[in-house]
Structure formats: structure tokens, C-alpha cells
Amino acid sequence: MDGHTHKPAEENVLFGIPASSGIVIGKAYVLDRHMICVLEHILHEDELDAEIDRFHSAVDQLRAELSELAETARSESEMDIPTLIFDAHIQILNDPLMLKEVQGIIESKSCNAEWALKSLLEKYQASFSKIKDQYFRERLNDIEQVITRIQRRLIQGETVSLASLTEPVIIVSHDLSPADTIQLNPAKVIGFAIDVGGKTSHAGIIASSMDIPAVVGLKTLSQRVRSGDPIIVDGNLGEVVHMPAKDQFLKYTKRRQRYLYFDQELHAQKHLAATTIDGEKVKVLANIESSQDLAHLSEHGAEGVGLYRTEYLFIHRTKWPDEEEQFEDYKKVAQSVAPHCAIIRTLDIGGDKLATGGDYFEVEPNPALGLRAIRYCLSKPEVFRTQLRAILRASAFGKLKIMYPLITMPEELIHANYILGEVKGELNAQGHLFDKDIEVGIMIETPSSVIIADELAKHCSFFSIGTNDLIQYTMAIDRMNERVAYLYQPLSPTILRMLSQTMSAAAKAGLSVSVCGKMSGDPISAFLLMGMGSVRELSMDVHSIPRMKKFIRSISVADAREVARQALTMSAAEDIKHFVTAHLRKAAPDAVAAGFAYSAE
Ligand code: PEP
Ligand code: MG
Numbered sequence: 001m002d003g004h005t006h007k008p009a010e011e012n013v014l015f016g017i018p019a020s021s022g023i024v025i026g027k028a029y030v031l032d033r034h035m036i037c038v039l040e041h042i043l044h045e046d047e048l049d050a051e052i053d054r055f056h057s058a059v060d061q062l063r064a065e066l067s068e069l070a071e072t073a074r075s076e077s078e079m080d081i082p083t084l085i086f087d088a089h090i091q092i093l094n095d096p097l098m099l100k101e102v103q104g105i106i107e108s109k110s111c112n113a114e115w116a117l118k119s120l121l122e123k124y125q126a127s128f129s130k131i132k133d134q135y136f137r138e139r140l141n142d143i144e145q146v147i148t149r150i151q152r153r154l155i156q157g158e159t160v161s162l163a164s165l166t167e168p169v170i171i172v173s174h175d176l177s178p179a180d181t182i183q184l185n186p187a188k189v190i191g192f193a194i195d196v197g198g199k200t201s202h203a204g205i206i207a208s209s210m211d212i213p214a215v216v217g218l219k220t221l222s223q224r225v226r227s228g229d230p231i232i233v234d235g236n237l238g239e240v241v242h243m244p245a246k247d248q249f250l251k252y253t254k255r256r257q258r259y260l261y262f263d264q265e266l267h268a269q270k271h272l273a274a275t276t277i278d279g280e281k282v283k284v285l286a287n288i289e290s291s292q293d294l295a296h297l298s299e300h301g302a303e304g305v306g307l308y309r310t311e312y313l314f315i316h317r318t319k320w321p322d323e324e325e326q327f328e329d330y331k332k333v334a335q336s337v338a339p340h341c342a343i344i345r346t347l348d349i350g351g352d353k354l355a356t357g358g359d360y361f362e363v364e365p366n367p368a369l370g371l372r373a374i375r376y377c378l379s380k381p382e383v384f385r386t387q388l389r390a391i392l393r394a395s396a397f398g399k400l401k402i403m404y405p406l407i408t409m410p411e412e413l414i415h416a417n418y419i420l421g422e423v424k425g426e427l428n429a430q431g432h433l434f435d436k437d438i439e440v441g442i443m444i445e446t447p448s449s450v451i452i453a454d455e456l457a458k459h460c461s462f463f464s465i466g467t468n469d470l471i472q473y474t475m476a477i478d479r480m481n482e483r484v485a486y487l488y489q490p491l492s493p494t495i496l497r498m499l500s501q502t503m504s505a506a507a508k509a510g511l512s513v514s515v516c517g518k519m520s521g522d523p524i525s526a527f528l529l530m531g532m533g534s535v536r537e538l539s540m541d542v543h544s545i546p547r548m549k550k551f552i553r554s555i556s557v558a559d560a561r562e563v564a565r566q567a568l569t570m571s572a573a574e575d576i577k578h579f580v581t582a583h584l585r586k587a588a589p590d591a592v593a594a595g596f597a598y599s600a601e
Contacts, residue, residue, distance in 0.1 A: 170193060176203040196217065349376055389426070408449055470498060
């Protein structure tokens with residue numbers, strides 16, 4: 001369900017895109033784009049002078065610091081140009097009007113300097129947005145940077161470390177990068193409400209792997225909420241209530257209790273196998289983003305790891321992990337999943353998963369279509385080889401498989417396999433132990449790989465369908481962009497045909513197919529996937545596993561086949577959704593209870 005189908009009933013209820021299930025009620029903690037949380041403090045009249053002094057001394061310190069930086073840059077460079085930016089910032093700091101305005105806000109609102117700066121910035125943002133000339137509009141960036149620098153000084157140079165929060169909060173933010181999300185302290189962050197992002201954006205992926213309810217695509221929420229405001233996040237339906245009234249509070253508390261009750265019931269049955277009523281066993285595996293996630297596998301009844309997104313080992317690092325560090329990490333994965341298997345996906349860096357640090361990256365105008373994933377690895381063979389060596393060495397300690405992301409044509413796969421062959425030879429010569437017959441598979445996540453699946457099948461032993469990217473690239477929509485999220489429709493006939501075509505190619509070639517995109521954790525989609533071909537492995541975020549296992553136990557593959565056959569003849573996603581839902585309500589009420597309880601009113 002997405003935000004476009006709702007009509008807001010109450011002014012303080014916002015509809016976004018559900019990105020991680022669960023319902024939380026708590027206090028907002030608003031982060032700005034620069035990861036600063038500015039809080040308002042009301043001051044006594046006799047504190048105002050000291051506050052104004054504090055503001056001026058922060059400005060003086062910053063001015064001195066910028067002058068010094070400009071001097072150093074000037075002496076290091078031949079030209080003056082690179083230092084102009086510092087000069088521009090110093091000029092803003094020297095602007096008497098700005099200084100007077102801040103001082104005026106401190107006095108009139110009796111507030112702290114950080115808050116006064118925030119109010120001033122909001123005022124500037126509003127007036128700059130009316131300026132037609134783009135050049136002048138862009139000058140706002142400089143002002144923003146200067147104001148942020150002063151605020152940072154005032155709050156003792158600290159940007160917010162999400163790791164150091166002291167009380168449980170719901171993070172409200174315009175955006176949240178994978179790097180920010182990765183440092184979260186899950187004990188203190190109980191929910192997310194984010195302005196941007198689509199259903200499969202990485203903030204959502206991380207939130208669900210940490211079992212933190214999240215709603216994304218809320219557009220302007222972060223502008224209307226203040227830190228400390230009461231807020232409700234319903235990650236099942238994608239709803240956020242700002243400053244709930246008493247009846248809303250009661251409504252969502254009830255909803256939350258019902259959700260927790262279902263969750264408990266599901267957990268009691270999580271170790272039961274996912275065998276359909278007509279006896280087909282479906283393996284339900286976990287997607288993980290870090291070896292720390294391994295701790296949650298057995299508590300959710302996962303039967304192995306169907307996707308390890310290894311790029312998270314590389315994000316938010318100044319120095320990328322070397323072979324030894326990667327080896328230890330993959331070895332831990334191999335050992336902990338035993339007797340099951342883990343699929344290690346090679347580095348899928350780029351796109352929305354940009355690395356910080358290292359000198360590996362150049363900024364690209366269009367990263368989703370750029371040097372991402374396997375393309376990047378093939379262009380940096382030393383990075384790729386190091387990872388392959390580490391995975392192979394770890395394969396001596398448990399059952400591992402290798403999977404390449406974003407393959408678009410056979411040449412890439414052949415090239416990657418060639419490097420793998422070389423690395424194997426090297427390890428052999430060095431006397432390392434490894435699984436010589438390690439299985440190699442590919443992600444099917446581009447239209448090109450679907451079309452050429454029969455050829456690709458000749459060079460690998462399994463396919464794993466990455467529906468998140470497959471939908472992005474097929475529908476030509478940025479999966480991070482909430483403005484085109486309405487086109488993200490897993491049940492659209494286009495996508496269903498793509499999936500069906502992939503499965504036919506795999507079946508002809510005798511290859512196994514699994515699905516590891518978000519569709520595998522959605523009951524209606526999973527039902528169709530099982531009916532369309534021989535998918536008997538679904539990999540999903542760990543928290544969806546108990547629910548999906550119960551769902552699978554309530555359906556039959558024979559039935560799924562018939563429904564999928566009919567669905568494939570239909571021409572609109574909405575019709576397909578209604579058709580399958582209505583069918584399941586009649587044919588498998590238990591499945592409906594398990595699968596849809598999270599969204600039931
Ligand atoms: C996918 O694209 O469906 C997938 C599972 O990979 P990721 O979400 O990491 O791009
Ligand atoms: Mg992908």
C-alpha cells in the first residue's frame with residue numbers, strides 16, 4: 001500500500017511509504033541535513049546578554065578559524081581561486097545585518113543562539129525560494145554552511161552521533177544515508193520518519209534489518225516537527241501522526257497492541273518449516289547487512305542467509321577492509337549459519353550505496369546508472385580479487401556461495417568468473433583450503449539480464465531475483481525518489497512478466513531461482529512468485545520471516561499456480577492485487593490472517 005492511495009483524514013496525520021514494520025509512539029528527535037539536532041531553550045531575561053556574548057564569541061572563533069584555513073589554502077595553492085569560498089564565508093560572518101538579526105531573535109524570543117540561527121535560516125530559506133535567478137538562489141548554500149558551522153561551534157563542535165543518544169527517540173529527518181543509519185544505537189532509536197525515499201531505499205532496508213519501524217517519503221514532515229514533539233510512526237501502513245490528540249493516541253495504542261499480539265503468536269511458531277499444504281517445502285532465508293545481524297537469524301527461524309550485502313562493510317570507512325578483515329567476517333558468517341548456507345554477494349557499491357572515505361570514488365552525475373556493483377569491481381580488479389580471496393578462504397569453514405550483483409550481459413559474468421578462476425589458482429598455489437566447487441550465481445535485477453537469462457544461465461549455477469532494482473530499472477524510476485514511488489508497483493503486469501520470463505529461462509536451463517528483493521517478504525507477491533515457477537527459496541529481512549513462514553504454511557502451490565496463471569493475463573496492478581487478495585481471503589483465510597494482520601484495522 002502506498003501514500004498515493006490515501007486521503008488524509010486528519011490534518012496531523014501524514015501518509016508516506018511503509019519501509020519497516022511495527023508501530024511506535026514516542027518523542028521526535030529532528031536531525032537537519034547536516035546531522036545537527038538543534039533544540040530550543042527558553043532563557044530568563046538575565047541570561048540573554050550572556051547568550052548574545054556566547055553567539056559573538058562563536059562567530060569570532062569561526063572567523064579566526066576560516067581566516068587561518070584560507071591562509072593555509074592560499075600558501076598551498078598557486079592561485080587564489082580555491083580560497084574564494086573561505087572569503088565568501090568570512091564575508092557572511094562579517095555581515096552586520098545577519099549578526100544583528102540573530103541578536104534580535106535571541107532577545108525577542110528569549111531563546112538560545114542555536115535556535116535563533118535556525119529561525120533565521122528558515123526565514124532566509126523562505127525568501128530565497130522566491131528568487132527566480134538560480135545563481136542567487138544557490139548562494140543560500142553558502143549561508144546554510146556558515147550558519148551550520150556557527151551552530152556546530154555552539155553545540156561544542158559535535159555533530160549528532162546517533163550512537164550516543166541517551167533516551168529513546170523517533171528520528172525525524174529529511175534524509176538518512178546508509179552511513180548514518182549504520183551507526184545507530186537500536187536501543188535508543190525506536191522509529192524513523194523520513195521526508196525522502198521509496199519503499200526499497202536503504203534507510204528502510206537497514207531499519208527493517210534492525211527491526212525499527214520506519215516510514216519514508218513523508219515529503220515535508222521534518223519541517224513541521226520540532227524535537228521533543230510527541231509522534232506516532234506506523235511502519236505497517238506508512239502513517240505518521242504528529243502531536244496526536246487523545247483519541248488518536250488511543251487508536252494507535254490499540255493498533256500497536258494488536259500488532260504486538262500477532263507478532264508474539266508468530267514467533268511461537270517460527271521454527272516450524274514453511275511447507276505448503278500440498279507438501280512443497282520453501283526455504284525461508286535472511287538478508288543481512290552485517291555479520292552482527294547473524295545473532296538474530298535463529299531467533300526468527302531463518303534457514304540460512306540468502307543475501308549478504310557486503311557493501312555495508314565498506315561504507316562509512318576511511319580505509320576499506322583488507323583481505324584478513326573480510327576473511328574473518330565471512331568466516332563468521334559461514335560458521336554461524338551452519339548447517340545452512342550463506343550467499344555472499346560481492347561488493348554492490350555505488351548507486352545509492354555510496355562509500356565514504358577511501359579514494360575509490362568519483363562523484364557521478366547519475367550513480368544508479370553509473371560505475372556500480374560488478375561494473376565497479378571489474379574496473380578495480382584488485383578490490384574484487386581481495387574480496388574473492390576472502391570469500392573463498394572463508395568457504396573452508398562452512399557452506400558459502402558467491403553471487404555477483406547487477407550483471408547485465410554474459411561478458412561481465414564470464415569476466416568475473418575468469419578472475420575468480422585466477423584467484424582460485426592463486427589460493428591453490430599458496431596452499432589455502434577452500435571449497436573448489438563453490439557455487440556461483442548472479443542477481444537478476446536488470447531488464448537486460450532477464451532478456452538474456454538463457455545465455456547467462458550457461459555460466460552460473462543459480463539466479464537470485466533482486467526485485468528492488470529490477471523494478472527500478474524496468475520502470476525507469478529512482479528507487480530513492482518518493483515522487484515517482486507510485487510507479488514502484490511489484491504487481492504490475494510488466495514486472496510479473498519479467499519474473500515469469502526469468503523463471504522459464506531458469507527452468508529450461510535447470511537452474512534454481514530464489515528471490516531476495518522486497519517482494520519475497522510480501523504475501524501477495526510471494527504467492528505469485530511461488531505460482532509462477534519453481535521458486536522454492538525466498539530471502540527477506542529477518543523480521544518478516546516468522547510471518548512469511550506462517551503464510552506459506554497456509555497456502556498450496558497448486559492453487560498459487562492457477563492464480564498466477566490468471567494474474568499474468570491481467571493488465572493492471574490494482575486489478576491483480578484485488579484478484580489475488582480476494583482469492584486468498586476465500587481460499588486461505590489463515591494465510592490472510594498471517595499475511596495481512598499487520599495492516600488490518
Ligand atoms: C534488489 O535489488 O532487489 C536487492 C536485493 O539488492 P539491493 O536491495 O541490495 O540493491
Ligand atoms: Mg539490487
